[in-house]
Amino acid sequence: MAMFEAAIKPPADPVAAVTHADPWPYYRQLRETQPLYFDVRLQLWVASSQAVISEALHHPSLNVRPPDEPVPAALQGTAAGEVFARLVRMTDGAFHAAHKPAVVRAAGRWSLADVARASEMAAADLQPPMGTNALISNLPVQVMARLLLVSESVLAVTCDLVQQFVQGIAPGASEAAVALASQAAEALMAQGSAEGLNAVQAVNRIALMQQSLDATAGLLGHTVLMLAQHPQLAATARCSPQAMREFVAEVERHQAPIQNSRRFAVRALRLAGQPVEQGQGMLLVLASGNRDEALNPQPDHFDPQRANRRSLGFGAGSHACPGAAIAIETVAACARSTWAGGRFYSCIGRQTGFRPLGNARIPVFEK
Ligand code: HEM
Known part of the structure; x- marks a missing residue:
């Protein structure tokens, strides 16, 4: 019952999404409307598209x-x-x-x-x-x-x-x-x-x-x-x-059993065109990246025989x-x-x- 109620109301933030019954529509909305934004409540940047997550995972100033x-x-x-x-x-x-x-x-x-x-x-x-x-x-x-x-x-x-x-x-x-x-x-x-x-x-x-x-x-x-x-x-x-x-x-x-990982700016940088200050933290929503059409076609479809499967769930x-x-x-x-x-x-x-x-x-x- 608790899980059913939770499914009706979207998660409060991307950390709450980890244990939400159905976080996928919320992740989609984040990715499509604000693939990188500063979440005031969490005091963290949140990256949710495969492009921004990949850029962050390879960025030399994010530790x-x-x-x-x-x-x-x-x-x-x-x-x-x-x-x-x-x-x-x-x-x-x-x-x-x-x-x-x-x-x-x-x-x-x-x-x-x-x-x-x-x-x-x-x-x-x-x-x-x-x-x-x-x-x-x-x-x-x-x-x-x-x-x-x-x-x-x-x-x-x-x-x-x-x-x-x-x-x-x-x-x-x-x-x-x-x-x-x-x-x-x-x-x-x-x-x-x-x-x-x-x-x-x-x-x-x-x-x-x-x-x-x-x-x-x-x-x-x-x-x-x-x-x-x-x-x-x-x-x-x-x-x-x-x-x-x-x-x-x-x-x-x-x-995506590991839904997110974190990074911290060791120096000021720009990511996806936005300024990130030294010391700021960033949540990389790997689970959302995995459902991005840019990573896999028909990403919400569960297909064990999917050709050329790509996942960010093991990091990069x-x-x-x-x-x-x-x-x-x-x-x-x-x-x-x-x-x-x-x-x-x-x-x-x-x-x-x-x-x-x-x-x-x-x-x-x-x-
Ligand atoms: C036998 C099982 C596993 C072993 C021995 C293992 C080992 C490791 C080790 C040693 C690292 C650190 C690498 C580094 O920081 O350079 C790592 C990172 C990571 N692992 Fe695994 N792992 C296992 C299972 C899994 C599973 C099942 C998942 C996800 C479904 C997973 C997801 C990740 C992710 C996302 C990172 C990178 C975290 C980041 O970059 O912030 N691992 N793993």
């Missing part, structure tokens, strides 16, 4: 962190802050340029068969005791931990540590959550060091698990929903591993996601194996809404 706060104030001086400061996701310039290639190589060392095997094993271990919410939260990080050869005996605890770290570095986290994130950061760094990794390598081992968490939970949740809502397309998807990958890739484009430019293929294979293999085991309908519940997040759109199920 991932505010220039005066490279590490959030609440994390400064903590072990969680030390890890945060060395994540490729959170850095730009020379540090990012020096370390991103190693992260890309690290993520590229697994074949699709490796990922599928890890995903099938994780899906078999986690079902049926877990409900859908717990499954979508745990499966992606379990898969990444298995790929990283985390030993069976510490698999569950490692996944809990990654969850603690992510919760504690989120904006607005409580002091208790930051303290837990710091303990988790220390424990995860100690694991990396025991494997012979240096500090930056150990941080980026954490990054691979941490980045897989929410985004892939969203991708898995939306894939489950779309498979259930489109039985004929689901039947085609089940015919081959490649057909299921195409289905998941279309879910990513169409539903220097911060482009190195885990896209892993994420798609994780979800596709989980969906295939769950279906093959006859567990698909028994392990999904009714959707009741979305997690209350400002950038990831992750379905919540009744169980």
Whole structure:
């Protein structure tokens, strides 16, 4: 009922849109009327067309962190802050340029068969005791931990540590959550060091698990929903591993589990002809870019067999996601194996809404 009422009233702003039942008409209106505007209420620029988003993602003066706060104030001086400061996701310039290639190589060392095997094993271990919410939260990080050869005996605890770290570095986290994130950061760094990794390598081992968490939970949740809502397309998807990958890739484009990302002006610049002041923040509505006709023809149509699919949902430019293929294979293999085991309908519940997040759109199920 709450979701139905929300569908009638457009979202209040592009952050509220992330958890709105139907944000797509609102995104279209933004894109068509004001593809780049300053939102006074959010105190952020908002970019919603594929052209402006792409320009922003490639702009040398737009960084991932505010220039005066490279590490959030609440994390400064903590072990969680030390890890945060060395994540490729959170850095730009020379540090990012020096370390991103190693992260890309690290993520590229697994074949699709490796990922599928890890995903099938994780899906078999986690079902049926877990409900859908717990499954979508745990499966992606379990898969990444298995790929990283985390030993069976510490698999569950490692996944809990990654969850603690992510919760504690989120904006607005409580002091208790930051303290837990710091303990988790220390424990995860100690694991990396025991494997012979240096500090930056150990941080980026954490990054691979941490980045897989929410985004892939969203991708898995939306894939489950779309498979259930489109039985004929689901039947085609089940015919081959490649057909299921195409289905998941279309879910990513169409539903955009990561609806937006942020950038900050390190110096004054002009974007799409408009002046942006140093220090100002910008919301890049990737989900809207994916529904722009300039990116894909008939963008609102869900078509797993779409030719030349283009998506901004994994980012672009220097911060482009190195885990896209892993994420798609994780979800596709989980969906295939769950279906093959006859567990698909028994392990999904009714959707009741979305997690209350400002950038990831992750379905919540009744169980
Ligand atoms: C196994 C799963 C995944 C891994 C290991 C992974 C890893 C990463 C890493 C390390 C980065 C930081 C790159 C950098 O800043 O240079 C990143 C960025 C990003 N990832 Fe992923 N990711 C995964 C899944 C996903 C999924 C499922 C989505 C979306 C559906 C996604 C969307 C993004 C986006 C949008 C960025 C760029 C953010 C920005 O530029 O502001 N990722 N990912």
